[in-house]
Amino acid sequence: MLWTKHHFDALDSTQDEARAYPPYSVVVAERQTRGRGRMGRTWESPAGNLYLTAVVPDFGDRTPQLAFVAAVALAEALADFPVRLKWPNDVLLDGRKIAGILLERAEGKVLVGVGVNVVSAPDLAIYATGHLQGRIFCDILLDRFLKELREAMGAFQEKGFEPIRRKWLAGAFHLGQDIIVKMPQGTAAGVFAGIDADGALMLKQADTIKRITVGDVALMKDMK
Ligand code: ATP
DSSP states (O other), X not given: OOOXXXXXXXXXXXXXXXXXXXXXXXXXXXXXXXOBOGGGOBXXXXXXXXXXXXXXXXXXXXXXXXXXXXXXXXXXXXXTSOEEEETTTEEEETTEEEEEEEEEEETTEEEEEEEEOSSOXXXXXXXXXXXXXXXXXXXXXXXXXXXXXXXXXXXXXXHOSHHHHHHHHHTBSSTTSEEEEEETTEEEEEEEXXXXXXXXXXXXXXXXXXXXXXXXXXXXXXXO
């Protein structure tokens, strides 16, 4: 096994703990007291779900694309469920957020944080009842994810972003649909035309394609 796992009952955040570990370490917590999402948002982390941080090597200027590598690996690990991927970092089931991915850079390494709502969630959980089933599932899912992450990172290293991009697009939510993207500098509307060779969101507006690197996506029809 490539990975060395470290289990904890409770942590503030698996991301914070993982900073102290070398690449190919995995930090897993039963619950987090200060789990976080992007931009300092809270990730609700009660006991029973899967919370992990996989420490991986830094890929230089290709590092942001690791978010898609991780999303593709997580989707493969959850292949028993009809999950879809939402740009940039969510995994959806029935259109609701079942899992989130958070990428953070530490010195010379990258912290790939993953939260999967196995038994409870603000929105949607895989096994909303049945904690025993959830417990077993968390262990299986962790190992499946680590295997898929290793494979996806190998493909990324050998063949570059294109095979990952194609897999991500094959599972993408909102493709070809009217969306609204909230960015730090304002809001833009258009058709979700995919992601480019860097992983930026491509928003089609009349005859132009706008490239977006940071933002929150919502379906236009949900905004009305
Ligand atoms: P969005 O879904 O709006 O695109 P995001 O991708 O920015 O959000 P993250 O930063 O990954 O989301 O996660 C934080 C947000 O997710 C929180 O602001 C909250 O709305 C929601 N959230 C918090 N905890 C959970 C959870 N356990 N499961 C699903 N969603 C959660």
